[in-house]
Amino acid sequence: AQKITQTQPGMFVQEKEAVTLDCTYDTSDPSYGLFWYKQPSSGEMIFLIYQGSYDQQNATEGRYSLNFQKARKSANLVISASQLGDSAMYFCAMRRGGSQGNLIFGKGTKLSVKP
Amino acid sequence: EAGVAQSPRYKIIEKRQSVAFWCNPISGHATLYWYQQILGQGPKLLIQFQNNGVVDDSQLPKDRFSAERLKGVDSTLKIQPAKLEDSAVYLCASSLDTSRLAGRRETQYFGPGTRLLVL
Numbered sequence: 251a252q253k254i255t256q257t258q259p260g261m262f263v264q265e266k267e268a269v270t271l272d273c274t275y276d277t278s279d280p281s282y283g284l285f286w287y288k289q290p291s292s293g294e295m296i297f298l299i300y301q302g303s304y305d306q307q308n309a310t311e312g313r314y315s316l317n318f319q320k321a322r323k324s325a326n327l328v329i330s331a332s333q334l335g336d337s338a339m340y341f342c343a344m345r346r347g348g349s350q351g352n353l354i355f356g357k358g359t360k361l362s363v364k365p
Numbered sequence: 366e367a368g369v370a371q372s373p374r375y376k377i378i379e380k381r382q383s384v385a386f387w388c389n390p391i392s393g394h395a396t397l398y399w400y401q402q403i404l405g406q407g408p409k410l411l412i413q414f415q416n417n418g419v420v421d422d423s424q425l426p427k428d429r430f431s432a433e434r435l436k437g438v439d440s441t442l443k444i445q446p447a448k449l450e451d452s453a454v455y456l457c458a459s460s461l462d463t464s465r466l467a468g469r470r471e472t473q474y475f476g477p478g479t480r481l482l483v484l
Binding site: 283292345 | 410421477
């Protein structure tokens, strides 16, 4: 069965420091996509970064980068130079292989940035 | 480019009442999703449309939930009758076209959600 696991319910980071949010996944499909979303208290899910299973390089989007280790089935999100506005819930998600693209989400990690 | 629109933003009803949510996806997006997010959990797919056809409704409680996307654009999700456990945030998302999965074309963009409280 396909599954996303986020083992950190909550994380703290000092402003301007880097932080890594963990995500492991389980799938038997060779083709899949991995996503990270940010959900602030307002509730909207904001797309951050995407990694395809066949992508040769780790994805980067500004201060966000994805540490993709295919053999270990991990897709950790790295946020560099944390800002107070980064405080939010962060969800890792995987496109279900073989279907039409809907996502399976992890339970999320609550990130708190301290001034 | 306008994002995914949803209304209402908040709704409070009593159990056994009915409620409807509306979603307008990003212009040109063929695929539309409805997710349910219970407090403390990640979103769970309820139903997925490709244009005006249903692709996946395997997790939709069909005895009380229904959804339609008649003209392949806007969509409505209805609950009738509501139960206490339906209290959640209902998120609508859209993506370009997942019939041809190709990298970022499959990225889903979410609306602000509707917070439902059933008393």
